[in-house]
Amino acid sequence: MTDVSVAGDIESRVLSAIDDDAVVELTTALVQAPSENPGGTESAAVAVLEKACREAGFDVEITEVAPGRPNLTATLAGGDGPGLMILGHSDVVPAGPNWTGDPYRVRRDGDLLIGRGTTDMKGGLAAAVGAMKAIARAIADGHAAVSGPVQLVCTVDEEEHGIGVRDFVGRPSRHEFAGCIVAEPTDMQVVRGCRGASYLEIDITGRAAHSGRPKDGRSAIEAAASVIELIRADQRALDEHLDDLLGAGTWNVGTIAGGQGISVVAPTCSLGVDRRLMPDEDVHRIAEVLRSAIRAARIDTDGITVDVRVTMEMPGFATPADHRLVTTAVDAVTDAGVPTSVGGWSAACDGGFVSRDLGIPSIVLGPGDIHSQAHQPDESIDVADLAVAARTYALSALRLLS
Template identity: 65%
Template sequence: MSTHPHDRIDALTHAVDAERIAALTCALVAEPSVNPGGTEEEAVAVLAQACRDAGFDVALSEAAPGRPNLIATVNGDTDGPGLMFLGHSDVVPPGPGWTADPFVPRRDGDLIIGRGTSDMKGGIAAVVEAMILIGRAVDEGMPVSGPVRLVVTVDEEEHGVGVRHLVQNPPPGEYVGCIVAEPTRLDVVRGCRGASYFTVEVTGRAAHSGRPSDGASAIDAAAKVIGVIGDDQRRMAADPDPLLGYGTWNVGTIEGGQGISVVAPTCTMGVDRRLMPGEDVAEIGEALAAEVRAAGIDGDGIAVSVTPTMYLPGFATAEDHPLVAASAQAIRDAGAATTVGGWSAACDGGWTSTALGIPTVVLGPGDINGQAHQPDESVPLSELVTAARTYVRAALTLL
């Protein structure tokens, strides 16, 4: 191998083993790790063994009983800043429409098909392959300033138990950046909106439907609350951010009433609010409650409460940050086209950026819109290979 660093990096990227990536992707898909359900443990065990077999240092930490986060490390040759890769081990339920068992991975030409291939077990497998080659570079004497760590959390698809545990128990050391291997089709995402959930409970007064004026309908009041939410949505849409657009509301669930012949005494809504960087979930809930009061919905037998139940912050990394530039150049050097921009989805990278203070980008194989959470979810193996090559280049450039 040439002694020139660029030549050595080229040689390492050409050593990416496509079938090793495919084998680990398929092994992870075969362990369902469906959430909700808290079933990540077996998939994490498969990943932990693969990392141990590769010579990584592996630590497991239970975020909840039977729900372990994983941290796998390739150590550099100094105690300088390292690089973090971030992923999650859970997948959403398969849902209808599959043409075969979603947890029996199958190949169709370049495609690997199965639940989690795109979101995001394929991306995790690509990181593991990259870390194998980075470890080889360290063994061969290439100077690497600090550790390369793969952090895989549980419960990303639901309430973020895993990443909250990570924030409370962060891996040691400083980091030049965090690359979240979520599916971006190898575009560099330097900013993401966050997410939050609210439960809106409306209580009214029951009465016989023959005399509805004797009661106070919680369902009617809930409809007015939805109108207030729509007004706020239009206000935000009128002033979009150039990178991330604007916050959005979605009333995802609604349940209420006692019976057809009864004025509804209760109604409960589950509401999603996508967050812009810096927005505070408690302030948003308080503002919605204030808007409901200002609209005159509260009172006369009606009470409305707004309670946040989940929070994932948004973030934005500066376009000229070295992590952004190195990531984009690594993709191009790996032979793929890329763009740099924002993402409407949310991910655990919001916590690494805001709570841990680590500059963060999202960059991974697969398609968040066309494949993730879809029947017959798939990822091209060629894209996994390019991702692994990109991760090697980015890590060795930054470190």
């Protein structure tokens, strides 16, 4: 067992080695390498991250999962035991309108860095690099050791279809991991569970006819309305059984398009549906249940056909409140200087794949706030939050891998 005073001295040395200015500089450089998605433009930002990681002496691997779309893993070597994974993504949502300046030219307003991706989630990536660099320096100086590797994983396409994380979890790893911290913006609250996300496309085909004699046709729009009623009924059923951490799965009909003209019975209609998933739910099973309900309601008869397709799935996850990863993270945030709490998250993230497919216990913990800052005009992050995040990641690694 490590002597408490020795452990405290090691942590102090590592924390003092964190370069807050370098974390800010890397955040700025990452933001100023635009990586909007849709667009498949992550390569410039990954090149910035790769350069920083190689200069820090990490073992860096680049895997192109699609043309111009590279995943990155950067590993700080440790002992042969299980390590700590820190997970992030390089893509950002499009800047959109209503910015007061260039979204890809970082501006500083007091303690705020303003730019697309500062919060979601290039600040989290930079904080992870800053923590790993400080640990590496302490190891090189003989002041610290870790029992397993610390590995930063940066994937592409998190904001759309998750091709980056799907590729990552499908490849064999040389390391085992005791836990994964997803560095998404949680305002440094420890998120031990997330719902997943999924998309379903529902295409309905009917038969056109003159609107003067609508019974000659079969309205795809009316059939779509019946499908929506099935979805609403299922939502009511879901809401009757709420989970204490994550609530319930939810449906949202986000898009609808159909019809040929006002004077024509609609021959087609399409629905774009979002279904948020509980950790034990499978969207393909949900789609099959919906198909069965459509058949039972006889919606797809008498000239109407309904096709239900799953076009995206991001699984949810939940890690027990008393898991060492959770309790260590809570103590690390507190010792880094800010209050925290443990709870669930309404958003989804790549951590669900790591938890489900690799069996690695996962939490979400990062600087910035997803609700008030991410995906908005003049997205920003407080430089103090970056410093707290870097210290939290460093303390978590040292304590988990002691």
